[in-house]
Amino acid sequence: MERTIDKNADRTVDRTMDTIRKNKIKKVVYWGIAFVLAVFWLLVSSLPFVFMVMNSFKEKFEMLVSGVFSLPAALNLNNYKEVLIGNFGSYFLNSVIVLAVSLILLLFIAACASYPLARFRFKLAAPIYALIVACMSIPIHITLIPVFKMSQSAGLYDSIWALIGPYVAFGIPISVFILTSFMQQIPREIEESAEIDGCNKFQMFFQMILPLSKSGLATLAIYNGVNMWNEFSFAYTLTQSSENRTLPLAVWEFQGQYSMNTPMIMAVLTLSLLPMIIMFILFQDKLVKGMTAGAVKG
Template identity: 75%
Template sequence: MKKTKSRLSWGIAWILGIFWSVVALLPFVFMVLNSFKEKFELLTEGVFSIPKSFNLENYKTVLTGNFFRFFFNSVIVLVISLTILLFISACASYPLSRFKFRLAKPIYSLIVACMSIPIHITLIPVFKMSKDMGIYDSIWALIGPYVATAIPISVFILTSFMREIPKEIEEAAQIDGCGKYQMFFRIIFPLAKPGLATLAIYNGVNMWNEFSFAYTLTQSSANRTLPLAVWEFQGQYSMNTPMVMAVLTLTVIPMIILFIFAQDKLVKGMTAGAVKG
């Protein structure tokens, strides 16, 4: 009876897994296949049909345009924003998870409550602030909003992760004369790398695909990021769907490469601290 239930459970799990894989892969297959088609081939053939000839002109047109400018803008904003975000989140999570003081719970509750604030209601205040600071229509205007909107969820996750680090490690370090700052940079911070890697991937994908702030805080083509590049190509080639598919394919490639090389760290970060020893 138990073997039958186990086989049934595994069978259902396999069916659901295959179904979800198909659902997740179909948009990607649609995007890649149609990126190699000619302008009107998508209209005359099926959307999932194999291209008559793998046409590379769409990719040549995209790559000879402003695509690399948009790409490097996104890379600069992503690297700087993630560096600042992870450092601030780690510095905030360490005292909230390891120290006992009167305002720990109210501060932590306030940070968690900020997760419920829709980011779109901050667009107008952030826009005015950027204009007053003189950084409007520059990639530097995006870094502050990206970091600020990602701090609540990052501190929430990282605080829970740091709470699971054994306190005996800190006690042993204190006996060896390790201070609070040395404790953080030499012990807690290295041990929190799986959690930091998870946050880097999670927030990195969000920042890479962010559109609202990028559209509101930048105006010139020289300061736009990849999501706006997709929007610009869609406007420029409104009837040329394969061209838009080529832009989308080139845009998602960096994130796919990131997941391939960092998936083990992502899994470790998600499962670490899930079971108390």
């Protein structure tokens, strides 16, 4: 009897050990596949950037002679020097000003609109929210002529300030949609405790809700910032003189001016892309937190 029990116990232990070994093997295989896919995706996504930077250091006709994927014969900085000596600094400054002012206004307006939609209970909350979300379906290009006429009537045409209004207006729907969902995940017990301590709605919004929404605001800043930085249609329609144009138009003009000098165009693209890369590196942790916020409740 005891031998039978011991044999059964040994079999149970063996089965358990086999299950543990199989699970370990499965984990190793899954992690191996995930690692291979991650490396593959890294190569695919980084190859265009490496290609662009590598060719920006080449001479004018070096790409035609040595090939587009060959390393530069020497570290040639003349392309960057020539770009920086030109009007690139003016384009860059205009983009920075438009981006900074537009983002500040957009995030503030979106936060002020999302707070009552997420935390207050009133009959028009659902229709207003649905109307704002429905505005996401409006194509940008059908508004170019009305916005152009409005800019002329307001005396803003051919100035960087003409771009701020459209950028903010078209960024509000997606920003309110994301930020409302983010604010809904904030526990209501925090507000109840603040009300007991004598906090009014304004104090609660500026001192509690906004600080707790930093991750969501950072996500929106990166998302909208990239769109504003790369926007071409409004910048081309609402500005005319070179001193009032932004970086996407600089790339367009450099492409027309240096159509036969591909390394020069690559240098312009590299300089235009660097600010967004730096911005993503600085705020990547908040971006991940903002994208995963609300995925787990409780």
